[in-house]
Amino acid sequence: MTLIGHMLDAALPRRCASCGTPLARQETQWCSPCAFTWIRHAAPPLQRFGGRVDWAFGWSWLSLGGAEERQLVHALKYAGDPQLGIDLGRAMAREWSRLGSARQETKGCWSVVTIPLHRKRQRSRGYNQSELLAKGWHTVTGMAMHPLLIRKHSGRSLTGFGRSQRVSNLDARFHWGCPPDEPMDTTGGLIIMDDVVTTGSTLEHAHHALRQHWQGPIGFVTLADAAA
Numbered sequence: 377m378t379l380i381g382h383m384l385d386a387a388l389p390r391r392c393a394s395c396g397t398p399l400a401r402q403e404t405q406w407c408s409p410c411a412f413t414w415i416r417h418a419a420p421p422l423q424r425f426g427g428r429v430d431w432a433f434g435w436s437w438l439s440l441g442g443a444e445e446r447q448l449v450h451a452l453k454y455a456g457d458p459q460l461g462i463d464l465g466r467a468m469a470r471e472w473s474r475l476g477s478a479r480q481e482t483k484g485c486w487s488v489v490t491i492p493l494h495r496k497r498q499r500s501r502g503y504n505q506s507e508l509l510a511k512g513w514h515t516v517t518g519m520a521m522h523p524l525l526i527r528k529h530s531g532r533s534l535t536g537f538g539r540s541q542r543v544s545n546l547d548a549r550f551h552w553g554c555p556p557d558e559p560m561d562t563t564g565g566l567i568i569m570d571d572v573v574t575t576g577s578t579l580e581h582a583h584h585a586l587r588q589h590w591q592g593p594i595g596f597v598t599l600a601d602a603a604a
C-alpha cells in the first residue's frame with residue numbers, strides 16, 4: 377500500500393462489507409451482528425438439478441434473501457479486496473466443519489476444485505473469487521486445492537439457450553486441465569467451490585467436465601444460493 381493509502385486507511389473508518397457500519401477494532405471484514413444474522417441457506421441443495429447430476433453432496437452457506445447478504449457478495453466480486461474472499465472461505469469452512477454431515481460426506485482425502493474465470497474478467501478484477509474462497513477453505517479444512525478445470529470459450533453466454541440445448545452444450549464451458557504427469561493425491565473426492573449458485577448451470581458444467589476424467593465422488597460448496 378502507498379503512503380497515501382495508509383493515511384486514508386487511518387483516517388477513514390473501516391466498514392462492514394455486508395451492512396456498511398463502521399467496524400470495531402477486533403472486526404476485520406464484517407461486523408459481528410451481520411455474521412450472526414446472515415440468513416443461512418436451508419433449502420435442499422440438489423433439488424434444482426432434478427437428479428440429472430450425480431452429486432455426492434451440495435452445500436450453500438448463505439441465502440441471498442436480504443440486502444446484507446447481497447451486499448456481501450457484491451463486495452466479494454467488486455470491492456477489490458482479495459482478503460475478503462479468503463476470510464469468507466475460512467468462515468464458511470468453520471461453520472461447515474461443525475455440521476455432523478460434513479464429516480460423513482468427506483471422509484478420506486478430499487480436494488477443492490475452483491471455477492476458472494474468463495481471462496478478461498480475471499484481469500480486470502485482479503482475482504478469482506472462487507479461488508479466494510477455496511484458499512480460505514483450505515486453511516481451515518486442510519483440503520488440497522486442485523486447478524483441474526480450464527475455461528474453454530470466453531464471452532458466449534448460454535443463458536439464452538433452452539434446456540435441451542444447454543444440456544447438449546454441457547462440455548462447452550470447461551475442460552479437464554490436470555497435467556497427465558501430475559499425481560492426483562485425492563483419494564476421497566472433489567469439491568467444486570463457487571461464490572453463488574443461481575441456475576446451477578455453472579456447477580453442472582464443471583461437474584460434467586470433471587466426470588469425464590474422475591470416477592470418484594463430486595460435491596459442491598458455494599458461499600451463497602441465489603434462490604430465495
Ligand SMILES: [Zn+2]
Binds near residue numbers: 393395396407409411
Ligand atoms: Zn455488518
